[in-house]
Amino acid sequence: MEQLNLAVIGFDSMQLLMPQAGIATIEMIDSMELTDAGTGAVGSLRAGGLEYPVYALDARLDLLTECSAAHKYCVAFNLDDQPAFAIACETVSSLKLQSADEVKPLQACMRNPQSPVDALLLRDDRLMLVSRIQAMLRFLKLEAAA
Amino acid sequence: MSNAWLLECDPALIVAVSDHEIVEYIQPQRSYPVPEAPRYCNRVIAWQDRLVPIMDLALLTGIRNLQQELPFVCLLCYQLAPREALQYLALRINTTPQKVAVEDSQACELTDDDLPPLLKSVTLCGFTHMQQAIPILDLGKLCSDEFREMAQDRKGSTARGLLVEELVQVDSGRAQQ
Numbered sequence: 001m002e003q004l005n006l007a008v009i010g011f012d013s014m015q016l017l018m019p020q021a022g023i024a025t026i027e028m029i030d031s032m033e034l035t036d037a038g039t040g041a042v043g044s045l046r047a048g049g050l051e052y053p054v055y056a057l058d059a060r061l062d063l064l065t066e067c068s069a070a071h072k073y074c075v076a077f078n079l080d081d082q083p084a085f086a087i088a089c090e091t092v093s094s095l096k097l098q099s100a101d102e103v104k105p106l107q108a109c110m111r112n113p114q115s116p117v118d119a120l121l122l123r124d125d126r127l128m129l130v131s132r133i134q135a136m137l138r139f140l141k142l143e144a145a146a
Numbered sequence: 147m148s149n150a151w152l153l154e155c156d157p158a159l160i161v162a163v164s165d166h167e168i169v170e171y172i173q174p175q176r177s178y179p180v181p182e183a184p185r186y187c188n189r190v191i192a193w194q195d196r197l198v199p200i201m202d203l204a205l206l207t208g209i210r211n212l213q214q215e216l217p218f219v220c221l222l223c224y225q226l227a228p229r230e231a232l233q234y235l236a237l238r239i240n241t242t243p244q245k246v247a248v249e250d251s252q253a254c255e256l257t258d259d260d261l262p263p264l265l266k267s268v269t270l271c272g273f274t275h276m277q278q279a280i281p282i283l284d285l286g287k288l289c290s291d292e293f294r295e296m297a298q299d300r301k302g303s304t305a306r307g308l309l310v311e312e313l314v315q316v317d318s319g320r321a322q323q
Contacts, residue, residue: 014181061181104197106183107233109289110190112298115182120190120197127178127190127197139182 004100008128009075010091014059015128017103017121020094022133024048024078029071029088040144042067045074045086052076052086055140061116063143077133084137097121103130114142150282152244152275153220153237156204159262162246162273162282169221169234171243174200184298185213191236193221200236201288206297207262218242224285235289248273256281264300268293 005020025047032043032054040063041053054074056064067088076086097103103119116139119130149165177189177200186206190197200219204210219236220243226233256272260279268288269281287293 059179059181106180107199107235107289108291109187109201109235109294110180110183110199111291111294112182112184117180117182120178120180122178122192122197125176127180129181 004097004103006095006097006130007075008091008093008095009087009089010093011057011071011087011089012059014057014061015126016057016087017095017128017130018075018077018136019133022077022079022084024050024052024076024083026092027074027076029067029074032067032074032086032088037065040140042088045076047076050083052083053140053144054086054088055144056088061139061143063140077136079133079137084133085140095123114139116140147247147249150246150248150273150280151220152246152280154240155202155238156209156240159204159207159209160278160280161203161265162280163222163285164282165245167222167224167285168243169223171218171220171239172236173218174236184294186297187294191219193234193236196234198234198236199289200238202238203265204238207264209262222285224289226286233286233289235285246275248275254279264297267296 006017007020007023009016009018027045027047032045034043035041042056043054045052045054056067058064070090071088073089073092074086075089075092077084103121105119116131116136117129118132121128121130150162151168152160152162154160174191177191180188180190187199187201189200191200205213218239220239222235222237223232252273254272254274256279261281265281268284270284272279272281
């Protein structure tokens, strides 16, 4: 059975699961530099000679215009070895699933082509949103441009 | 003669499903919001190791605009093709499902007055019950990509409106306390 190694990114009572292999770096939120309003990002993160726009989201996946005191970390992701984005979060941990079957793909009636959510996972009575880096990048760009 | 179940999604919207498609009538202990899902189908319930979407047909068809916490759902199952795995859907309903026997003589054409236009494409056929035309739903089509795209094109709605309404309800509840 295929194992899944996921990063659990917590913010605003929501838990987002992203592929752990795509993480470029995890930094303290203090490492972020503030950016001008209107870009959709709350800041930018420089790491390893690369720059990542940092986005903060609420539980509805709306973009926030600034971080709150609860945000502690920035989790930066690469896509095809290029910097993609970073997400400001309150908690970050890892989750190893013994089988990909534990993740429940969204049924057709719940899908939204613009949504970054591909699947769901229920653990300890909490619903976690499963996403992929490419889908999240597309979503963040759309939201930032809106 | 065959059996069907009447499901009241709203006093103005009663639909039917086939006898073999009904699984349970339950009051979920908890449901979970799914951000960015279509507004009429943006929560799931946990049921037997599955996460089952909850669909609100009254919200979908515009009969009701505000989300209401209906306490009951009817758990339905369907197959997209013979021998394929069962799929599940929870439909928000107002009252206990009612089992009725349907005879061929009750078959009727469904007009625009009988049925919200959006539901026409997901209706198998109709029958008359108590002087009311009742559509029998095609659950496979109702839960399909094609229907979701059509519904979203018409309504342009996502989860956000609903979640905002819920937050407003929670806030107003707090204010009353």
